[in-house]
Amino acid sequence: MNNLIILPIAIPLFAGIILIFFNKNIKIQRWLSAIASLAGIMISCIIVQTVHTNGIQTLEIGNWKAPYGIVFVADMYSSLLVLTTSIIAFTSLLFAFSSINMEREKFYFYPGVQFLILGVSGAFLTGDIFNLFVFFEVMLMSSYLLIVLGSSRFQLRESIKYILVNVISSALFVITVAYLYAVTGTLNMADLSVKIAEMGQTGLLTVISLLFLIVFGLKGALFPLYFWLPGSYQAPPSVVTALFGALLTKVGIYSVTRVFTLIFYHDPSFTHQLLAWLAAFTIIFGVIGAIAYWDVKKIVIYNIITAVGIILFGVAANTPNAVEGSVYYLVHDMIIKGALFFLAGAIIAITGTSNLRKISGLIASHPFLGWMFFIAALSLAGIPPFSGFVGKLKIIQGGFEAGEYTISFIVLLSSLLVLYSVMKIFINGFWGEPKPEMASKKGSAKGMLLPIVILLTLTVAYGLGVEWISPYISQATETLLDPTIYIQAVLKE
Template sequence: MNWLLVWPILIPVLTAALCLLAWNAPGLQRTLSFLGTFVLLIGDLYLFAGVWEGGVQSVQMGEWPAPYGITIVADTLSATLVVLTALIGLGVAVFALGDIGVERETTGFHPLFHALLTGVGGAFMTGDIFNLYVWFEVMVIASFGLMALGCERAQIDGGVKYVILNLIATTVLLVAIGLLYGVTGTLNMADLAQVVPQHAEQGRLIVIAALFLLAFGMKAAVFPLYFWLPASYHTPPAAVSAIFAALLTKVGVYAMIRTFTLIFTVGQAYTYSAILAVGVLTMLIGVLGAIAQNDVRRVLSFNLVSGIGFILIGLGLGTVLGLAGAIYYTVHHIVVMSGLFLVAGVAQRVAHAQGLDALGGLYRSQPLVAVLFFIVAMSLAGVPPLSGFWPKVILVQASLEAEAYIVAAAALVTGLLTLYSMSKIWSLAFWRAKPEVAPQAAPGILDPGPLGAGRKAVLLTPVALLAVLTLAIGLFAQPLLSISERAAVALMAPDAYITTVLDEEG
């Protein structure tokens, strides 16, 4: 068990190192990349099983006892998220075999990809707030590389916005952590959970909490700091934007959920109402932005922002039911968003066009792509019985129970508008006939050569598996619901987390 806890960090970092060693052999890198994500998934599943049976697990790095050393902790929430990370990692690694050209592979796609997975896994597993910042940095630096890899004009344009906003966010986070350490004198999250509520200077801690909210909010792309995301996520290859969409913003959301349930339990009336307001605005602005866009992946980027709002209202309600809905929605959103970005990438490639004004007729020419898109898109829109339906029901119910009627209404309106924006893609790109005079497609990322049958199978297999997964968690919702509920109960009463970390023997 001890070693399974470092699995989500150790396996990707070793894979990245081996891929670097095989720098001049892209074929070997592909094999290593696939095997690395596969081994990661197996270990993470065992980790999840262990946490499910035995409760919270923790290990002290290098035998330095908490709260002085760095602790790695797995509770239900983090174990679930690392399993999903590995699953999406495996899917994207397979998709990348057909999507990433050899010129990106020889300039470091695979090592950067695994460095990204290392950062994400580390951020989910760490029990030390400064270490969380370090994993954010690992993740962000790897994502800078992936964003710019290939050096196309649009990529650099999107990349600059991405880099600047993310650098500001990590700087704010570092400042906030420094202030927190200055006030409390500890960095271990479990220790902070004990120190913070008894601290004499509650006012200062609330200000620091607001700084954390700002930093994690920028990372998670919430209103009004979301604009870097739709400006950049449509520029890299589909595999890269899918892994970004599935995981990066979720790490910000995870960090927010973790810190605001475990550490900043002071001044919750103030912070939670701020989170709730931000969540509602993010939801609405995101989906309104999606309706106005033309490029398919830009539409999806705005929908991604809108989904983050849903997760935030679950946190902001501050009830077990709300948190369970938020966690369920996170899982659903990771699966569906990666699926949507991948299938949009395939559609744009087979059609040689990016914009909705140039796409068309895909239902006739590519029926399988169309069916897969339909499943994941309707799932995002929350059409029953697909996976997006249940968390929305839970969140609406939770907001009605908390008598937050505006929140419930906003969630329902957002759901409706999401359905509209998905139907818009469906009817324009798939359903109607291909426009006669198509506007000229932008050259570049869309054209790594013709798409043979074998390569198309490589691209569509992970999409199909993600579509099956979203069907499965929609049709058989109970297992995931009980996972979410258990995670939410543990978050609201983090005694097991604190005692496991601090009472660990050696």
């Protein structure tokens, strides 16, 4: 059964390679991509259930035992994220079938998506911090392709900034890994945890942990390192933005969470306190951007930044409720951000613009789309009974338990401002009388509604089915709070 762990990596790898040879045949590309993504969902479901029943699963490549060989580790935290990634990939492909033009499809869009999923899934499953870098690079190289597809001037300008930031970040990642290896003599995450616990988290190791925080903060858009994200994510088509917003920043969040709960958890009064305040400023600047802009995509993009802060505050508070809330909210945010970017893409397809000042009265001609956006807005803001409520409630509760009253109130206040930012789209874009200039730009959202329905159904089910989902989230939280569970599973101690 352990061999299944490699399949979420192997399936997109081989699918991506095969798709390269069919770049001119769009129909075959679509079918192969959809089949590969459905297979990924099924395998991920099996892995989640296996981990739930039998505990953490590990796979040692070439039968080299940890910490000497390459090890893939599926605990409940990484397994849930791989499953969510597979669902986002499948719905993104469905959305792309109706929204991406043929010229983009021919220029390796579908192989690019598969290699992106390979990088994301590999980052979640690897048990080695150097291989985390490797999968980061696979993910980033795929994103470089996807961000420039279409070659508009705006895309090319923003892609230069995006690539430059990530090249610098990757260089710093390698340097930090080298420093860590020089000090500890190992790169296996479980072994690193043991070695650092034995030698004590010295000042040098704390500095290395801060370097990792900078690297992952750049990837995950943590304050003040989020400056590159709003422009870069606005440039590509909505389906690419959905993939980026739902997945790429979440790999950065996952990496911060894994490193600061498994490896560098011995000096929380400094490292976790710093992370808590960086998370607070991330929330503040995220909501400021979300309420300031009148561009549909920009509003949703700034809400990505807000969510990064909320999730990482849960990690920084480091109480059982806060960490559990962080896991709940991370899965929720991946689903709801995908849905919101699809909704934004449908609005742009219908009206030909993302400028809210030029849109009005859409609910008259597209009532189903309008009420789906309303549900998504409530879910994003954490209004019960939707999926965002439980996670945010537990994060706030955990923040109070940790004595972080100020930041907990910031999280609470951010819910109102997030709701205001997305309801601004609903009130101005869907309500009121249709603008005369919209009559000449009647586009179609045909085929775009199915993936939105799938994700919104999941977000409603995730909120209403908390009792059923709770054992899985609790199991993921237990591993994050107690590193010995992960260590014993990997090192067989």
